[in-house]
Amino acid sequence: MIASRLDELLPALAAVSLAVLLFHGERRRNLRSIWMFKPLTSALFVLVALGRGPTGHYDWLVVAGLVLSMAGDVSLIRRERAWFLAGLVAFLLGHIAYMVAFGTRSGLLTLPPAALVTLAAISVALFLYFRPHLGRMLWPVVAYIVVITLMLMGAWAVFAAQADGGSARWLIAAGATLFYLSDITVARDRFLPGAGFANRAIGLTLYYTAQFLLAFSIGSLT
Numbered sequence: 232m233i234a235s236r237l238d239e240l241l242p243a244l245a246a247v248s249l250a251v252l253l254f255h256g257e258r259r260r261n262l263r264s265i266w267m268f269k270p271l272t273s274a275l276f277v278l279v280a281l282g283r284g285p286t287g288h289y290d291w292l293v294v295a296g297l298v299l300s301m302a303g304d305v306s307l308i309r310r311e312r313a314w315f316l317a318g319l320v321a322f323l324l325g326h327i328a329y330m331v332a333f334g335t336r337s338g339l340l341t342l343p344p345a346a347l348v349t350l351a352a353i354s355v356a357l358f359l360y361f362r363p364h365l366g367r368m369l370w371p372v373v374a375y376i377v378v379i380t381l382m383l384m385g386a387w388a389v390f391a392a393q394a395d396g397g398s399a400r401w402l403i404a405a406g407a408t409l410f411y412l413s414d415i416t417v418a419r420d421r422f423l424p425g426a427g428f429a430n431r432a433i434g435l436t437l438y439y440t441a442q443f444l445l446a447f448s449i450g451s452l453t
Contacts, residue, residue: 265308272439273301280446290449292332299325300442307417315421316371322414323375326382329407329445333385336452337392347384354380357415364422372418383411399451406444413438 280294299321306318339347354376365372386407393400416434419426 262308269308270301270305273304273442276439276442276446277301279443280449283446283449285449287335289332289335289452292328292335293445293449296325296328296332297442297446299328319371319375323378326375326378326410329410330378330382330385333382333389333403333407337385337388339381339384339388341388341392342384346387350380350384350387357418361418361422368422375414379411379414383407393452397451399448402444402448402451406441406448409437409441409444413441 277294277297280290280297283290285291285294303318303321303325306314306321308314358373358376361372362369386403390400390404413434416426416430416437419430420434
């Protein structure tokens with residue numbers, strides 16, 4: 232049992248070391264370091280997911296979300312608009328995979344109307360915050376905000392529905408929330424001048440924590 236736990240935790244611990252090296256590369260905008268360490272760090276959360284022995288629809292949809300997120304990671308290394316769009320699409324599909332995964336466990340209406348309205352209002356406020364800076368990216372970003380909001384609602388619906396779900400409901404709710412928050416830092420980095428390294432460091436920390444939490448949710452739901 233202990234050995235099994237260690238086998239699961241080792242990739243996550245290795246990711247911490249790689250993330251430190253990635254942060255150093257990000258701080259210096261050293262593309263060589265970023266290209267070396269970012270895909271490797273992302274590959275580790277996919278490895279964790281596969282190591283948990285996915286079986287049902289929920290598990291494999293989460294694996295799909297993780298793989299698509301890894302593809303988004305690689306695309307966003309480049310700063311050109313075409314690469315950003317490719318990353319946006321990959322992450323959008325990843326969020327859809329997560330959203331469908333959560334939907335296999337609970338419907339959105341499990342959440343009280345007040346919670347749905349609150350989450351929607353937060354996303355509308357974020358859109359209004361970024362709106363003056365979006366330019367030609369307006370409609371892709373609108374679509375993205377809609378999907379990530381539904382994904383977040385779906386995660387909290389699972390949390391509400393899985394009263395006896397143990398740690399899994401926390402992994403899902405926390406993972407989805409941190410992923411949502413990390414996307415805000417990506418938007419700041421892309422659309423707001425002078426967001427700086429601190430914004431990227433916070434975003435990467437939130438993002439990798441989110442993906443590992445979602446990976447660990449595989450096989451945890453009853």
